[in-house]
Amino acid sequence: MNFTVRKGKVEDVETVLQLIIELAIFENEPNAVEITIEDLKKDGFGKVPKFNFFVAEEDQEIIGLAFFYERYSTWKGRILHLEDLIVTKSKRKSGVGKALYAEVLKYAYKNDYNRVAWEVLDWNRNAIQFYENSGAKVLKEWNVAQMDKENLATFVKNN
Amino acid sequence: MNFTVRKGKVEDVETVLQLIIELAIFENEPNAVEITIEDLKKDGFGKVPKFNFFVAEEDQEIIGLAFFYERYSTWKGRILHLEDLIVTKSKRKSGVGKALYAEVLKYAYKNDYNRVAWEVLDWNRNAIQFYENSGAKVLKEWNVAQMDKENLATFVKNN
Numbered sequence: 001m002n003f004t005v006r007k008g009k010v011e012d013v014e015t016v017l018q019l020i021i022e023l024a025i026f027e028n029e030p031n032a033v034e035i036t037i038e039d040l041k042k043d044g045f046g047k048v049p050k051f052n053f054f055v056a057e058e059d060q061e062i063i064g065l066a067f068f069y070e071r072y073s074t075w076k077g078r079i080l081h082l083e084d085l086i087v088t089k090s091k092r093k094s095g096v097g098k099a100l101y102a103e104v105l106k107y108a109y110k111n112d113y114n115r116v117a118w119e120v121l122d123w124n125r126n127a128i129q130f131y132e133n134s135g136a137k138v139l140k141e142w143n144v145a146q147m148d149k150e151n152l153a154t155f156v157k158n159n
Numbered sequence: 160m161n162f163t164v165r166k167g168k169v170e171d172v173e174t175v176l177q178l179i180i181e182l183a184i185f186e187n188e189p190n191a192v193e194i195t196i197e198d199l200k201k202d203g204f205g206k207v208p209k210f211n212f213f214v215a216e217e218d219q220e221i222i223g224l225a226f227f228y229e230r231y232s233t234w235k236g237r238i239l240h241l242e243d244l245i246v247t248k249s250k251r252k253s254g255v256g257k258a259l260y261a262e263v264l265k266y267a268y269k270n271d272y273n274r275v276a277w278e279v280l281d282w283n284r285n286a287i288q289f290y291e292n293s294g295a296k297v298l299k300e301w302n303v304a305q306m307d308k309e310n311l312a313t314f315v316k317n318n
Contacts (some may be wrong), residue, residue: 020233032234032271039236048207069231072210074179074243076308077198084233102318105306109315114193116306123300135310141282144171144301147264147275149235151294155244156268159261 001094003063005103008053014041015062016053019086020145026122051083054103056096066100069109076114079103083118101134119144162222164262167212172199174221175212178245186280210242213262215255222250225259227266232274239267241277260293272283278303 008016012039024033056064056113064087071081083102087096110117120127120138128138147155167175172198181190202209215223223246230240241263246255267275279286279297287297306314 012228024234029234030285035232035234035236042196043231043236050229050237067233070209071230072202072228072242073228073241075183075188075195077194078209079204081230083231102314104175104265105311105314107318113311114308116311118304121300122302126166128302128304131304134306135314136304136306139303139305141280142278142303143281143287144298144303145277145287145295146298147293147295149273151276152268152272155261155264155294159264 001058001091001096003056003058003096003099005054005056005093005099008044008055008065010041010045012053012055012062013037013044016040016055016065016067018060019088020067020084022088023084023086028063052107054100054107056087056100058091063088064096064100066104068104070113071117073115073117078113079117079156080108080111080113080117081117085118098130105134160217160250160255162215162217162250162253162258162302164213164254164258166212167203167214167224169200169204171212171214171221172203175199175214175224177224178221178224178247179226179243179249182243182245211266213259215246215259217250222270223255223259225263227263228318229272230276232276235273237272238274238276239263239270239272241275244277257289264293 017037021033024030035102051067051069053065053067055062068080073079085097085101122126137159176196179191183189210226210228212223212224212226226243227239227241230238232238244256244260264275292296
């Protein structure tokens, strides 16, 4: 396979959204994606971009995405968060995911981040194995907690 | 108990670091804190602050901290991440944690965030119960993955 990895551009966001939806379907959450092309344009390409991404391309077609942004750990300081690593289904197991992942890690190293963090589904054994083999730790004792917009509104009304 | 909650100021960061260390000890990671007072000053109070925090005060003494920043979900867009919620040991179970938590949720609601997210240790049953009672979901199937600076350097060297 002959693909390249490059920095994302504003023209890519339509295809980026397609990949995001593809991943949501894989994660059994097909209806969870509420973000729009306009959000991605505005938030990713404004004065202070809220995220960054790399794409993998084959024959001028985007086949993979690594989507990331800065976070702040009270233990380590500036860290990089890898929000999504996606390869379109027909192109998996061809090294595209590994190339995108490596590009993010190189970016983190070059920009002196103190850690790279992400989240992985515990049933996604292939992904966990891949991450552990690369030197990452999967912390099974930490759970992700979330309050969605609707419950946030309810909480604020009652408190 | 008579306490107030207010926005954090640059003069607070020394006490903030003490609370961060206190939490790290509680979480069995006393040596994990590498951040310095200078990091907190520079990163929290520059042109584009990398985080925000509220403190709880009793008799002009800081007894609690809520430390948060913006993240970006590819499903929901702008979300708020609650990195730390800390109440100093002698002041726990007095409603300080709940007041700080409520302040963060109100801030998220007012600033139109699409979700509030955080992480919780699976053995911290009291915290999980508290969060679930407030309307949050604790997602047990998601694991946190991390690559630290040392392993990042090793990976980059070998790839």
